[in-house]
Amino acid sequence: MKRANFVATTAAASGVFALGFELPLKPRLAEAAEGAPAIRLQGFVRIAPDETVTIVSPQAEMGQGVATSIPMLVAEELDCDWARVRIESFPTVDKIYNNPAFGTMGTGGSSSVRGWYLPARKVGGQARAMLVAAAAAKFGVPATDLRTQNGVVYHDASSRKATYGELASAAAALTAPTDVTLKTADKFTIIGKPLRRLDLRDKVTGRAGFGIDVVVPGMLFAAIKQSPVFGGGVGRYEESSILKRPGVKKVVNLKSGVAVVADRYWRAKSALDAMAITWQDGANAALDETAIATAIAAGFSETALVAKKVGDPDAALASAAKVVTAEYHVPYLAHAPMEPMNCTASVTADRCEIWAPTQAPGPVVGVAARLTNLAPDKVTVNMTYLGGGFGRRFAMDFVQQAILLSQAAGAPVKVIWSREEDVQHDVYRPRSSTRIKAGLDASGKLVAWQQRIVSPSIANASPNAPNPPTKADSTSVEGSADKRYTIPNFIVDYVPKDFAVPVFYWRSVGNSQNGFFFESMLDEVAHAAGKDPYAFRKELVADKPRLLNVLEIAAKNGNWGKPLPKGSGRGIALHESFGSMVAEVAEVSVDAKNHLRVHRVSCAIDCGQVVNPNTVEAQVQSAVIYGLTAALFGRITINKGRVVQTNFTDYPMVRLAQAPHINVEIVKSAIAPTGVGEPGTPPIAPAVANAIFAATGKRIRTLPFVRAGFTA
Amino acid sequence: MISFSVNKKRVSVDDAPDTPLLWVIRDTVGLTGTKFGCGIAQCGACTVLVDGSPTRSCSFPVGAVAGKSVTTIEGLANGETLSAVQQAWLETQVPQCGYCQSGMIVATTALLKEHPKPTDAQIDAALTNICRCGTYDRIRVAVKKAAGLA
Numbered sequence: 001m002k003r004a005n006f007v008a009t010t011a012a013a014s015g016v017f018a019l020g021f022e023l024p025l026k027p028r029l030a031e032a033a034e035g036a037p038a039i040r041l042q043g044f045v046r047i048a049p050d051e052t053v054t055i056v057s058p059q060a061e062m063g064q065g066v067a068t069s070i071p072m073l074v075a076e077e078l079d080c081d082w083a084r085v086r087i088e089s090f091p092t093v094d095k096i097y098n099n100p101a102f103g104t105m106g107t108g109g110s111s112s113v114r115g116w117y118l119p120a121r122k123v124g125g126q127a128r129a130m131l132v133a134a135a136a137a138k139f140g141v142p143a144t145d146l147r148t149q150n151g152v153v154y155h156d157a158s159s160r161k162a163t164y165g166e167l168a169s170a171a172a173a174l175t176a177p178t179d180v181t182l183k184t185a186d187k188f189t190i191i192g193k194p195l196r197r198l199d200l201r202d203k204v205t206g207r208a209g210f211g212i213d214v215v216v217p218g219m220l221f222a223a224i225k226q227s228p229v230f231g232g233g234v235g236r237y238e239e240s241s242i243l244k245r246p247g248v249k250k251v252v253n254l255k256s257g258v259a260v261v262a263d264r265y266w267r268a269k270s271a272l273d274a275m276a277i278t279w280q281d282g283a284n285a286a287l288d289e290t291a292i293a294t295a296i297a298a299g300f301s302e303t304a305l306v307a308k309k310v311g312d313p314d315a316a317l318a319s320a321a322k323v324v325t326a327e328y329h330v331p332y333l334a335h336a337p338m339e340p341m342n343c344t345a346s347v348t349a350d351r352c353e354i355w356a357p358t359q360a361p362g363p364v365v366g367v368a369a370r371l372t373n374l375a376p377d378k379v380t381v382n383m384t385y386l387g388g389g390f391g392r393r394f395a396m397d398f399v400q401q402a403i404l405l406s407q408a409a410g411a412p413v414k415v416i417w418s419r420e421e422d423v424q425h426d427v428y429r430p431r432s433s434t435r436i437k438a439g440l441d442a443s444g445k446l447v448a449w450q451q452r453i454v455s456p457s458i459a460n461a462s463p464n465a466p467n468p469p470t471k472a473d474s475t476s477v478e479g480s481a482d483k484r485y486t487i488p489n490f491i492v493d494y495v496p497k498d499f500a501v502p503v504f505y506w507r508s509v510g511n512s513q514n515g516f517f518f519e520s521m522l523d524e525v526a527h528a529a530g531k532d533p534y535a536f537r538k539e540l541v542a543d544k545p546r547l548l549n550v551l552e553i554a555a556k557n558g559n560w561g562k563p564l565p566k567g568s569g570r571g572i573a574l575h576e577s578f579g580s581m582v583a584e585v586a587e588v589s590v591d592a593k594n595h596l597r598v599h600r601v602s603c604a605i606d607c608g609q610v611v612n613p614n615t616v617e618a619q620v621q622s623a624v625i626y627g628l629t630a631a632l633f634g635r636i637t638i639n640k641g642r643v644v645q646t647n648f649t650d651y652p653m654v655r656l657a658q659a660p661h662i663n664v665e666i667v668k669s670a671i672a673p674t675g676v677g678e679p680g681t682p683p684i685a686p687a688v689a690n691a692i693f694a695a696t697g698k699r700i701r702t703l704p705f706v707r708a709g710f711t712a
Numbered sequence: 713m714i715s716f717s718v719n720k721k722r723v724s725v726d727d728a729p730d731t732p733l734l735w736v737i738r739d740t741v742g743l744t745g746t747k748f749g750c751g752i753a754q755c756g757a758c759t760v761l762v763d764g765s766p767t768r769s770c771s772f773p774v775g776a777v778a779g780k781s782v783t784t785i786e787g788l789a790n791g792e793t794l795s796a797v798q799q800a801w802l803e804t805q806v807p808q809c810g811y812c813q814s815g816m817i818v819a820t821t822a823l824l825k826e827h828p829k830p831t832d833a834q835i836d837a838a839l840t841n842i843c844r845c846g847t848y849d850r851i852r853v854a855v856k857k858a859a860g861l862a
Binding site: 061062063064065196197199200201202203204205206207208209210212213215221246264265266269270336337338339340385386387388389390416418419420614618619621622623624625626629647648649653654655656657659661662 | 727728731732735736738739740742743744745746747748749750751752754755757784785786788789794798801802805806807808809810811812813814817835836837839840841842843844845846847848849850851852
């Protein structure tokens with residue numbers, strides 16, 4: 001029986017004979033926590049006598065290609081032969097693998113390559129220095145007389161050489177230098193090359209091990225149903241007939257839900273489906289769309305928290321030659337990664353072992369330790385591939401359930417959610433509404449911007465959040481408050497309105513809605529000023545060359561200004577998030593029956609120094625499809641305290657036939673890398689909405705587009 | 713017991729006949745390359761070939777494959793030699809998270825058997841699987857590459 005491959009590889013590797021840098025791992029890692037610089041090598045690089053170089057990626061691989069990009073950073077400075085590089089997930093949760101951007105092990109916020117750009121290269125540089133030192137000792141020459149290339153150390157003066165595989169054992173005994181000089185960008189041979197990902201062979205053969213594929217000896221399977229109403233709980237259920245079904249071991253009341261544990265997943269699932277359960281709906285059973293909309297509308301006249309203020313927007317609006325006012329709305333959204341939530345846990349009296357497709361293995365340790373009353377060092381987290389994350393897998397609910405179910409069953413348990421549970425028990429992108437007043441002077445110049453945002457707050461949902469909140473939640477206003485257009489009088493303020501619907505990070509977080517608000521409204525303002533939307537934006541970023549550059553590239557590649565047939569149109573949007581700048585031009589057509597087709601999207605991204613253009617292109621395409629899916633179809637609604645939607649039938653996804661061709665141009669840059677996974681998402685909804693306006697004259701201020709009568 | 717073949721090997725399973733083929737392949741036979749995505753034949757992550765026809769195994773009872781031949785993603789390569797579709801997928805660098813790709817590759821294998829030189833419309837009609845990473849642009853390129861059209 002096949003084990004999850006990423007896990008199995010890791011497990012096998014830790015038992016590998018100790019040559020090269022493979023030294024007893026755990027004690028070394030404990031030292032590493034105290035900051036000994038050499039130790040990073042033991043945890044990151046292993047060189048075998050056959051010249052294979054194994055490089056560990058400390059980040060979750062959920063599609064973004066980070067399991068290749070971070071090893072590329074190490075390999076660049078190590079000067080090894082890329083063809084001999086193998087990748088491995090981290091063997092354990094440890095401080096040496098903490099995301100430098102987070103201070104714990106976690107993958108999100110488009111931070112992996114940003115955070116590891118220097119630390120991972122330093123690891124490679126240290127390993128190279130140790131190999132050179134070993135060669136210097138072997139040849140009896142100064143290290144400065146040696147050079148390295150493709151996994152070989154050369155002493156040109158005596159025409160001697162030694163391979164890394166030959167030197168690894170001696171090098172491993174040396175102390176790593178604390179200071180290494182990193183290459184300048186002009187010397188890069190790996191960074192910046194469109195290299196193939198090292199995880200894809202396993203992903204085209206079915207061998208890649210995702211969380212749902214984990215097999216542990218003696219493992220049982222659990223299916224789960226949670227209270228349909230948020231905050232509700234289990235009432236009564238009839239379990240005696242269920243326990244008689246084949247393979248069923250146990251029915252577990254988790255208070256917020258019920259799980260059936262059986263020897264095979266379908267036996268658990270079909271038993272759960274056969275079980276009559278009544279629920280205690282609790283305090284939120286009356287919550288619906290009307291109640292939420294009413295509360296949000298009221299928020300517009302309540303006291304707001306100022307996120308950013310420049311100049312005197314009130315005065316500027318009062319004296320403006322023209323004022324444009326509009327209100328925009330976006331709904332709650334589910335993440336719906338392809339791999340439904342799942343986790344496997346094995347809890348015994350003195351150990352807790354977890355196999356999880358998680359974005360946050362660091363925090364998982366703390367959660368598991370608290371739930372089991374075990375010390376954190378008794379908790380092991382085994383990483384698997386993630387079948388998508390998009391922020392959803394930062395949450396701990398599915399991990400907690402696996403732990404509780406293993407405790408209840410007295411055996412390892414893998415819990416798997418149905419898609420219906422996934423859609424109805426997500427932690428959602430908050431819905432959000434905004435009112436914007438923009439003022440133009442007599443020449444059509446944008447002189448005032450006044451924006452209020454009313455939405456649930458992700459920060460308020462934290463148990464440690466001050467009540468009432470003392471500042472505007474940055475995740476609610478990001479993408480509006482921090483917009484870098486030159487507008488002399490500017491205010492964005494915020495009124496939090498919280499409901500029982502749990503809210504969380506969704507690809508690009510607040511930028512996902514604020515990108516739509518700001519870039520759509522800007523289009524309205526440009527038209528009101530009688531200006532071309534592209535030219536209008538150019539004026540607003542005239543003093544910001546990187547923003548101007550991506551705008552110009554997208555416009556050029558998107559054929560901005562070239563004639564189109566009637567019923568077709570182009571829209572443009574520019575947005576900066578996670579440190580990167582992205583402009584997108586969408587080309588759409590709308591037929592007589594309101595059928596909307598997005599034909600082409602031209603993207604330009606400036607993400608600083610690109611590490612792997614292959615994966616950057618893929619991530620921007622991915623971000624566009626993710627954002628386009630939400631803009632076209634995405635809407636989670638609430639009725640009677642519960643989510644109305646159930647599965648891909650009523651929460652539809654863009655499919656191949658609806659997918660536009662997406663062209664991506666990456667700006668050449670030697671500035672340190674910035675985010676890539678998320679910044680492509682915010683501009684697509686406004687680019688398409690603006691294109692629909694160009695094609696039809698219809699302005700869409702409420703997402704998704706299907707609500708405005710379009711089909712796709 | 714229900715007997716059928718999986719990737720040319722004969723198997724007999726004691727699952728109830730109404731058990732979805734997907735869970736039998738994954739949990740009883742032990743081949744986990746075929747994925748669960750929605751459970752209602754919407755997303756295609758569970759696509760396998762039953763006597764050569766693309767079939768969404770999450771909604772197909774194992775009782776209906778008695779005596780038939782099932783091919784999963786694990787059955788496409790010949791040892792370490794990838795199939796033409798798999799090779800095109802690798803060269804085009806299609807997968808991101810990879811979770812939906814088994815279903816995509818199996819569905820494409822069936823498409824190219826029926827239409828060795830598919831048109832875009834035929835590709836659109838055959839590949840209705842969902843990919844949340846949005847690999848569609850590269851999928852279209854890879855299908856054409858596998859068909860010798862690109």
